[in-house]
Amino acid sequence: MKLGLSIGYSKARMDLPVALVQRAEQLGYDSVWSAEAYGSDAVTPLAFLAAVTKRIRLGTGIMQLAARTPANAAMCAGTVDALAGGGRFIAGLGVSGPQIVEGWYGQPWGRPYYRLKDTVAIMRKIFRREEPVTHDGKEISLPYHGEGAAGVGKPLKSILHMNPAIPIFLATGNESTVKLTAEIADGWLPMGFVPGCMDEYRPWLEEGFRRAGTGKSLENFEIQATAHVEVAGDVKAALARLKPEVALYVGGMGHKDKNFHKDQMIRRGFGDAADRIQELYLAHRKEEATAAVPDEWVDMKSLVGPPARIRQRFRAWADSGATGLTVRSAQPEAIEIMAEAARHA
Known part of the structure; x- marks a missing residue:
């Protein structure tokens, strides 16, 4: 199983863990993944890391669609990939949630399924440079011809000759978008993936591969769990x-009636706990919401404990159907132990 390292997004200050990323690269990690919410962006840190690493792949986990147009997402991906020497960038995309899309970016929530589909199609056209x-x-048209258009939009072709095969991964979790991911993307950043869940996802993925009609299958499709x-x-x-992060995401990272993180917890059999966490969090009883997070839920999604326990439990991830596992940790010791576990799994 290939390993990735998550650097997430910044807290109050930007503190890029350069030494940790370099050590991960030395240990054979395949990729490093950035993120964005409503602070630091996902692309700029990877441009910096491109200059201080040699081979590790550079993935956005994720670029939020509302943060940039498809053309700008393609420009960012193509630019960093070129700076890194080509063949290292992974354009990981996701929709975020309506609170951030409309509250932070000032964009309409619209129809996320079609926004994903349009974005991927446009980015691939830009990468390939076959025609303007x-x-x-x-959801998206080029040239733009909607409200306020001047009517003089001109089809263009990228000045930069980009890598035409920059891989695009999608962060999705429900049936329709997982099928879409398998149909149009090169890889999947699954929400809520845990060992034992592939039986649920496999039919959706296979339907997407069937729709693609290009010989796609689980044999040539990347699944990067976390x-x-x-x-x-x-x-x-x-x-x-x-647990505080779980309480934040399940309780407060999304609207009461539209929270993808809560939905994932419910689908894994923790519906009562998810409802209680959200109720407490939205009532500003954050400590109680944190206490309501079940140990079993956290343990299912993580690898914690002594080295022997981590190595033993990693086997289930190695056999889960995912092709890669992104490690979320700032511990140098954890990075070392996971490299050892992957070598011997």
Whole structure:
């Protein structure tokens, strides 16, 4: 199984873990993944890392669609890929949620399924430079001809000769968008993926491959799962340290009636806990919401404890059907232990 390293997005200050990324590259990690929410962006840190690494792939996990047009997303991907020497950038895309899309970016939530589909189609046309780009989509059109248009938009072709095969991964989780991912993308950043869940996802993926009609299958499709990793002597205490983030995402990262993180928890059999966490969090009882997060839910999504426990539990991830696992950890020891576990799985 290929390993990735998550650097996430910044907190109050930008603190890029350059030494950790370089050590991961030395240990054979395949990729490093950035993120964005409503602070630091996902692309700029990868441009910096391109200059201080040699071979590790540089993935956005994810670029939010509302943050940039498809053309700008393609420009960012093509630029960093060229700076990195070509063949290293992965354009990971996702829709975020309506609170951020409309509240932070000032964009309409619209129809995310078609926005994903239009964005990928436009980006691929830009990468390939076969002709000036036009697109007549259900959510996005080039040239623009909607309200306020001057009517003089001109189809253009990228000045930069980009890598025509920059891979595009989509972060999705429900049936329709997972099928779309398998149909149009090169890889998948699955929401809520845990060992044992491929039986649920496999029919959706196979339907998407069938729609693609290009010989796509699980044999040539990347699935990059994610897990928190923490080396610790006290498993229960380690799980407790991860609960505030769960409470934030399940309780407050999204509208009460549209929260993808809560939906994932419900689908995994923790519906009562998810409802209680959200109720408490939205009532500003954050400590109680954190306490309501079940140990079992956190443990299912993470690898924590002594090294022997991490190595033993990693086997389930290696056999899960995912082709890669992104490690979320700032611990140098955890990065080392995961490299060892992957070599011997």
